[in-house]
Amino acid sequence: VDRIVSFVDMPKTWLSLTDSNVPDYMHGTIFLGPETEPEQNYHFAFRGRMDERIENARAVCDKRFLYIRNYMPYTPWMQHLNFLWKMKATQVWDAHVQSGEASEVEARFFKPKKWTEELYDMEKDPDSVNNLIENPEFAKIAGEMRKGLRAKQLKYIDAGLLPESEMVKRAADHDLTIHDLVRDPKLYNLPKLLDAADLALEENPENVPELTKKLAAADVGVRYWAAVGLFLLNNGDHATKLLSDESHETRAMAAWTLINTGHKDEGFHCLETLLNENTYASLTVLNMVDWFGDEGEVLMPAVRALETKKKSYPERMRDYLLEKFG
Numbered sequence: 001v002d003r004i005v006s007f008v009d010m011p012k013t014w015l016s017l018t019d020s021n022v023p024d025y026m027h028g029t030i031f032l033g034p035e036t037e038p039e040q041n042y043h044f045a046f047r048g049r050m051d052e053r054i055e056n057a058r059a060v061c062d063k064r065f066l067y068i069r070n071y072m073p074y075t076p077w078m079q080h081l082n083f084l085w086k087m088k089a090t091q092v093w094d095a096h097v098q099s100g101e102a103s104e105v106e107a108r109f110f111k112p113k114k115w116t117e118e119l120y121d122m123e124k125d126p127d128s129v130n131n132l133i134e135n136p137e138f139a140k141i142a143g144e145m146r147k148g149l150r151a152k153q154l155k156y157i158d159a160g161l162l163p164e165s166e167m168v169k170r171a172a173d174h175d176l177t178i179h180d181l182v183r184d185p186k187l188y189n190l191p192k193l194l195d196a197a198d199l200a201l202e203e204n205p206e207n208v209p210e211l212t213k214k215l216a217a218a219d220v221g222v223r224y225w226a227a228v229g230l231f232l233l234n235n236g237d238h239a240t241k242l243l244s245d246e247s248h249e250t251r252a253m254a255a256w257t258l259i260n261t262g263h264k265d266e267g268f269h270c271l272e273t274l275l276n277e278n279t280y281a282s283l284t285v286l287n288m289v290d291w292f293g294d295e296g297e298v299l300m301p302a303v304r305a306l307e308t309k310k311k312s313y314p315e316r317m318r319d320y321l322l323e324k325f326g
Contacts, residue, residue, distance in 0.1 A: 003039045004063065005031050027156065042145070044152040049164055052317040053079040054287045056160055060149045065138075066128060067145035068118040071160075071197060074232065075291060078109035082316050105129055112291065116201050119145070150194060157182050161193035162221045163249040165281045170220075189219065196222045200229030212238055220247045227253040236261035243270045248281035256288060259295070268298050275302040282306065286317040290324070300325050 009028040016022055016035045030037045042060035049055060056071040084090050097107045119135075119142050120128040132138045152158075159167060159182045170188075171181045182188040196214060199207055207229060214226035215238055227242055227250045239261070242254035251270060258267035274285050289296035289303060304322065308315035 001031060003031060004041075004043050004061075006040075006043050042148045042152065044149075044156065046158075046160065048160055050079070050081055051083065052283065052287075052313040052320070053081055054164075054284055055079070058149055058153065058158070058160075060145055060152060061122070062145075064121060064123050065141055065145065066118075066120045066122055067142065067149060069146075069149060069201075070114055070116055070118070071201070073114050073116040073201070074112075075114070075287075076110055076112055077114050079287075080290070080320060082320065112293075116203070117142070153194060154190060157190060158194075159188075161190060161197060162188070163224065163281070163284065165284065166220060166224070166247060166249050169280055189221075192219065193221045193225070196225035197228075200225045200232065202229075203232045205233060208233065208235055211235075215242065220250070223247065224250045224253065227257070231257045231260070234260055236263060239263075240266065248274060248279045249284060252281055252284055252288060259292070264295075272299055272302045275299065275306055278307060282308075282314050283317060286314060286321065289321055290317075296321070297325050 006028065009031050012022050012026050012028040013030045013032050016030045017033045022030075029040050031039070042062055045059040045061070047055055047057040047059075054072065055075060057068060058071070059066060059068040061067065085094070093106075094110075096102045097110050115131060115133065117133045118128070118131050119133040119138060120130065121132060121138075122128070133142055159178055162170070167178055167181075171178045174181060174187060176184075176187075182190070196217075199210060199214075211226045211229040211233075214222050215230075217223050217226070223242075223245060224247055227239075227245075230236070230238065231253050234257070236257045239254040239257040240263075243251055243258075243266075245251050245254070252274065255267040255270035255274075258264070258270075271285050271288065275282060279285065285299075286303065286306075289299050292299075300321065303318055303325075306314070306318055308318055
């Protein structure tokens with residue numbers, strides 16, 4: 001089949017081929033048989049939380065180019081994951097990097113920060129090694145794919161523009177499923193959240209006044225993205241005020257900003273307090289302890305004292321930190 005096909009296309013296609021009813025609400029495109037539908041411009045993909053590890057990325061690709069947008073560029077591509085490290089291949093790769101013998105490309109996935117945007121020519125670079133996002137020759141393609149990604153996010157109502165714990169909390173507060181919550185623009189204003197995220201991820205110092213203004217927004221999500229934007233710019237001017245924000249995820253980002261801007265005691269105290277209070281954002285804070293590297297050890301007394309549910313992801317993350325720090 002010489003066209004773009006996604007997994008989501010398959011159920012509709014099988015139903016169509018068997019002359020079964022295809023419900024109107026089903027996503028996807030029929031790609032075989034007499035009822036074949038027009039080919040989509042892009043395949044849409046996402047990366048979200050992976051068990052105990054926090055992550056958030058979106059992508060679109062056509063038949064040649066792959067565009068990726070990383071909503072958490074401050075985290076490594078490769079994070080230690082309980083089930084993944086049971087694989088011998090992962091253990092060997094990790095050991096190769098830790099030995100210092102790995103090449104730049106081999107070690108890239110373990111670095112503490114990744115690009116906000118990635119663009120790859122899958123014909124010439126099938127392993128997606130050479131990021132073309134800064135190459136002016138591909139600026140037009142990058143621009144088109146940015147628009148294509150946003151169109152997909154709006155079409156499918158991307159529910160990942162709030163931190164997961166905030167999304168769960170908001171749905172519970174309104175006695176709704178997440179599915180229904182994100183379809184109410186009064187409760188989940190996706191265009192506004194996308195705009196706030198885009199502004200934050202620009203990492204442009206000229207955006208500081210606008211980001212600062214958004215810190216007073218009524219929407220928790222907009223305030224969160226403003227905090228992320230100031231974090232990425234290493235601007236801690238307003239971080240102290242955010243330590244009392246109703247959003248625990250925003251407090252955590254503000255605390256990290258303070259730690260990075262020389263106010264370590266204040267920042268670590270906030271994170272310690274969140275753990276001691278068994279915050280709903282505990283999985284994020286536990287991930288931060290790992291992202292801090294050696295500095296994370298200061299929070300280990302709170303990590304050791306944290307009460308977690310058996311076989312939960314916070315428990316799994318805590319156990320990893322106990323193994324890492326002792």
